[in-house]
Amino acid sequence: MEIGKILLTENECYKYGQKIKPIGIVVHSTGAPNTELRRYIAPDDGIIGKNQYGNHWNQFRPNGRQVCVHGFIGTDKNGVIRAYQTLPWTMRGWHAGSGPKGSANDGYLSFEICEDTLNSKTYAVNTYNMAVDLCAYLKKLYPAIKYENIIGHNEAAAKGIASNHGDPEHWWRKFGLSMAQFRKDVKKKVEDNMADKTRFSDVPKSHWAYDEIENLAKKGIISGFSGTKLFKPNLPLSRQQAAKMIALSAGLVASNLIDLDKSNAYPNEYIIALERAGVIGGYSTDKGKEFRPLDNTKRAHLAKMVVLAFKLKKGSKVINFDDKTNEQDQEYIDILASLGIVDGYEENGKKLFKPYTDVTRAQAAKIIDLAMKIK
Numbered sequence: 056m057e058i059g060k061i062l063l064t065e066n067e068c069y070k071y072g073q074k075i076k077p078i079g080i081v082v083h084s085t086g087a088p089n090t091e092l093r094r095y096i097a098p099d100d101g102i103i104g105k106n107q108y109g110n111h112w113n114q115f116r117p118n119g120r121q122v123c124v125h126g127f128i129g130t131d132k133n134g135v136i137r138a139y140q141t142l143p144w145t146m147r148g149w150h151a152g153s154g155p156k157g158s159a160n161d162g163y164l165s166f167e168i169c170e171d172t173l174n175s176k177t178y179a180v181n182t183y184n185m186a187v188d189l190c191a192y193l194k195k196l197y198p199a200i201k202y203e204n205i206i207g208h209n210e211a212a213a214k215g216i217a218s219n220h221g222d223p224e225h226w227w228r229k230f231g232l233s234m235a236q237f238r239k240d241v242k243k244k245v246e247d248n249m250a251d252k253t254r255f256s257d258v259p260k261s262h263w264a265y266d267e268i269e270n271l272a273k274k275g276i277i278s279g280f281s282g283t284k285l286f287k288p289n290l291p292l293s294r295q296q297a298a299k300m301i302a303l304s305a306g307l308v309a310s311n312l313i314d315l316d317k318s319n320a321y322p323n324e325y326i327i328a329l330e331r332a333g334v335i336g337g338y339s340t341d342k343g344k345e346f347r348p349l350d351n352t353k354r355a356h357l358a359k360m361v362v363l364a365f366k367l368k369k370g371s372k373v374i375n376f377d378d379k380t381n382e383q384d385q386e387y388i389d390i391l392a393s394l395g396i397v398d399g400y401e402e403n404g405k406k407l408f409k410p411y412t413d414v415t416r417a418q419a420a421k422i423i424d425l426a427m428k429i430k
C-alpha cells in the first residue's frame with residue numbers, strides 16, 4: 056500500500072523519543088468532524104494541503120495536550136483518502152493514556168482515523184478498509200504483533216490499559232463495522248498478501264518479460280492456456296494468435312459481418328481486421344493468397360505486422376544487424392530496433408536478429424507491449 060510520511064518532529068512525544076517493540080496496534084478515531092489530514096499533519100507536502108489555523112500536531116503540545124500517534128487516515132486536499140505515517144514505527148506514541156493496568160503506549164502502535172460527521176457509510180467503509188491495509192502492512196513489518204492485540208481504543212480501555220474512550224466503535228457500529236470483524240479482515244488481508252499472486256505459474260516476477268506479459272494479460276490481449284495457470288512463454292506463436300494480439304492491442308476493429316465464425320478460438324475477424332488495415336498481405340499461391348493461420352510466426356513477420364499496425368516511424372537508435380534480410384523485411388526490423396523495441400542477439404561478436412526463426416509468445420508479448428507504449 057502507499058503510505059505518505061510526514062513525521063511530527065516538533066511534537067514533544069517525538070522529541071522525547073522513547074522506543075517500543077511493537078506487539079499490538081490501537082485503532083483510534085478522532086472524535087471531531089474533520090476528515091482532512093492537514094487538520095493534524097504539517098507541513099504540507101503538496102498532497103495534504105496547508106493547515107491555515109496552526110492547530111496541527113507538529114508542535115510541542117498541540118492545544119496544550121501531550122498527544123501523538125504513529126499515523127493518520129484521512130483525506131488529502133483533493134478529498135482522496137490516504138494513510139500517513141507521523142512517528143517512526145518503533146517510537147513510543149502518546150495515544151492511549153493509561154488505565155488501572157498500565158498503558159497501551161508501551162508496545163502498541165497507534166493511528167487515528169479522521170472522522171466525518173458519522174453519517175456517511177461510504178467514508179466509514181473506505182477508511183475502515185484503508186485501516187485494514189495499514190494494519191496488514193504493520194503486521195508484516197512487525198510479526199510480533201498479534202491479531203488479538205489489534206484493538207480499538209475502547210477495547211484498550213476495557214482491558215485497563217487506556218483512558219476511557221469509545222473510539223472507533225462508537226462510529227463503526229452505526230454501519231455494522233466492528234473491531235472483531237476488523238481483526239478477521241486484517242488476518243485475511245495478510246494471508247492474501249502472502250498468497251502467490253502470480254497470474255501465470257510459468258511467468259514468475261523474475262521472468263525477463265514479466266511486466267509486458269502482465270500488462271497485456273491485464274488488458275485482455277493475452278491469456279493463458281485454459282484450465283491452467285500456464286502461459287508457456289517459450290512456445291512459438293501461431294500466425295492466428297499473432298493476428299489476434301495485434302488486432303486487439305492496436306485497436307483494429309474487425310468486421311461486423313455476422314457470418315464470421317466467432318465461436319472459433321481465433322475467429323477470422325482478427326485476420327480480416329489486419330488485412331483491411333493493410334497489415335498483412337498473406338502468401339501468394341497459384342490459387343490466390345493464403346494466411347496460413349496455424350504456421351508459426353517468424354520474427355521478421357511479426358516485426359512487419361507490428362510496424363504497420365501501430366504505424367511506427369523510425370526512431371533514433373541505430374543497430375546494424377549482421378544477418379540482414381531482404382530490403383523490405385529489413386526496413387521493419389530496423390524501425391523496431393531504432394525505437395528500442397528489439398535489440399536482437401549477441402553471438403560470437405555478431406549482432407543477429409534471426410529474422411526467420413519463430414517468435415516466442417514471451418518475445419511477442421514484449422514487442423507488442425513496447426509498441427503500444429510508443430504509439
Ligand SMILES: [Zn+2]
Pocket residue numbers: 082083084150208220222
Ligand atoms: Zn482514541
